[in-house]
Amino acid sequence: MIKSLKFMVLKMPKRKYDQKLVSPARATFFDLPLYDVVVTVIAKYLSWYDLYSFSLCSKRCKDIADCMLAKGLDRVTIYGDGKYNLSPYRTIIQNSMRLRSVVLQHMDKLNNDICQKFLTNNLYLEEIKMYSCQAISSDGLLPLRSCTNLKKLSLSRMPIDQKFFKAFNEINKNLVEINITDLNINAEELREFLAHQPHLEKITIALRDTNIKPCLVELPNLCPKLKYLDIHNAYYTSDVHDILKNLPDNCPKLTKICLSRDEFGYEDEILIHIINKNCEVALREPDGYDIQEETYVPTFDTESSQSNSSADPDDLVDSDGDELHFGYE
Secondary structure, three states, rough: HHHHHHHHHHHHHOOOOHOOOOOOOOHHHOOOOOHHHHHOOOOHHHHHHHHHHOOOOOOHHHHHHHHHHHHHEEEEEEEEOOOOHHHHHHHHHHHOOOEEEEEEEOOOOHHHHHHHHHHOOOOOOHHHHHHOOOOOOHHHHHHHHHHHOOOOOEEOOOOHHHHHHHHHOOOOOOOEEEEEEEEOOOOHHHHHHHHHOOOOOOEEEEEOOOOOOOHHHHHHHHOOOOOOOEOOOOOOOHHHHHHHHHHHHHHHOEEEEEEEEOOOOOOOOOHHHHHHHOOEEEEEEEOOOOOOHHHHHOOOOOOOOOOOOOOOOOHHHHHOOOOEEEEOO
């Protein structure tokens, strides 16, 4: 019985639309409505490495994966460890065209020419974080000035100087969050950059070779929307303590400030004054720019915060032992 059914199925004539559907000469997968769904919808839920692995299956899979990279992938995080020449990284850098978020770390082989092409192909970027990409200078980042949707910019341990920031300010004045760590700029140049970014709400400055006092003095006027300030890895002289003390008064939207534990103690008068202005204070150990700090996703965790400064300091230490919190929940 099974054999006869099988025979009937095999002998059953194909319908016209079946023949059209399966005929490679007339239609392929790329002609089906499903193709658009795969490229524009499904790709968003796949990692870049999933797409790369899929591209290795066949020539057609590679074509589909390339289209998914170009039209469907919207965010990518690559920890290169200097291995840009490896095929997966090269494929992503060359084919992605609609990225919204990019995180690149230790991409030592990623040079200016490659970076320029990559950024030029992704002008809809909203967030970019680059850590220790030593072969990229200001020239490699110049296409970022045309990314008018860019809101978050994090640059760490790279030979970036005033050339980039000056060019960036000519077109793009929409940043909301920045992280400036170990770049080739001084405090005056940084102040000039901040002066052209009036929408900044979150600022991390980690410059150890220049006194950031000029920035702190004018910060209330430069960034009236400031909510978060992290300078625990920055260098500044003790004469800015009064500036920090009055910062909550001059920046009414400020809700959290991160300072160095080496510089301040939990009973410091400055901290008490800041806390009384309903601004949380976090004391952090000056570090060697931990990877997570450089990637920098600031958290507003106040679960360990206390309502007054008289609490036992042992109760104010986070479970990881790296940060002291003071202030209001």
